[in-house]
Amino acid sequence: MVGTIYIPMATNRKVEILLTRKRDVERELKVIRDKCKHEIKVIRLIPKNLSPSQVDIRWVCEGCDTTLGYPTEMEVKNYISN
Numbered sequence: 001m002v003g004t005i006y007i008p009m010a011t012n013r014k015v016e017i018l019l020t021r022k023r024d025v026e027r028e029l030k031v032i033r034d035k036c037k038h039e040i041k042v043i044r045l046i047p048k049n050l051s052p053s054q055v056d057i058r059w060v061c062e063g064c065d066t067t068l069g070y071p072t073e074m075e076v077k078n079y080i081s082n
């Protein structure tokens with residue numbers, strides 16, 4: 001059991017502001033993505049949510065950055081060799 005970690009009020013406030021901003025950004029992204037037809041897909045390296053130093057390789061929409069699926073082994077090889 002770890003003792004209570006003291007978080008200064010200013011830090012809490014900052015986190016609150018950042019989370020609010022994040023929600024606003026996510027809402028705005030959703031509106032854009034809902035309208036997008038995902039016509040052009042490209043392979044991208046995407047940082048993993050839980051460990052951002054690692055990446056996943058995915059097909060994403062070039063227009064709105066939505067993850068569209070997993071590339072095949074062949075597609076990954078082509079991507080890496082380019």
Ligand SMILES: [Zn+2]
Nearest residue numbers: 036038061064
């Ligand atoms: Zn899209």
